[in-house]
Amino acid sequence: MVDEAKGNGSSGAARGGFRAKMEHFMYSGDKKHVMAGLAIVTIIFGIPWYLMNRGTKHQSHQDYLEKARNERFSSSSSSAK
Numbered sequence: 001m002v003d004e005a006k007g008n009g010s011s012g013a014a015r016g017g018f019r020a021k022m023e024h025f026m027y028s029g030d031k032k033h034v035m036a037g038l039a040i041v042t043i044i045f046g047i048p049w050y051l052m053n054r055g056t057k058h059q060s061h062q063d064y065l066e067k068a069r070n071e072r073f074s075s076s077s078s079s080a081k
Contacts, residue, residue, distance in 0.1 A: 025033050
């Protein structure tokens with residue numbers, strides 16, 4: 001009934017609705033659609049990765065533990081004097 005009220009009575013896919021276009025894009029398997037999908041996924045995951053890794057490089061956890069141990073020992077020996 002809704003299709004009849006809109007006029008031509010054709011299905012949503014024939015009218016080129018958003019959902020029909022997205023389903024065609026997702027399931028067509030065209031090379032350009034696959035490449036566009038890969039580009040979108042790369043951008044979605046690449047931007048946060050870039051933003052997280054653009055700063056100064058952090059030391060490893062082992063380096064941090066050794067530094068903390070050295071500071072603890074140096075401060076305890078200086079306070080014992």
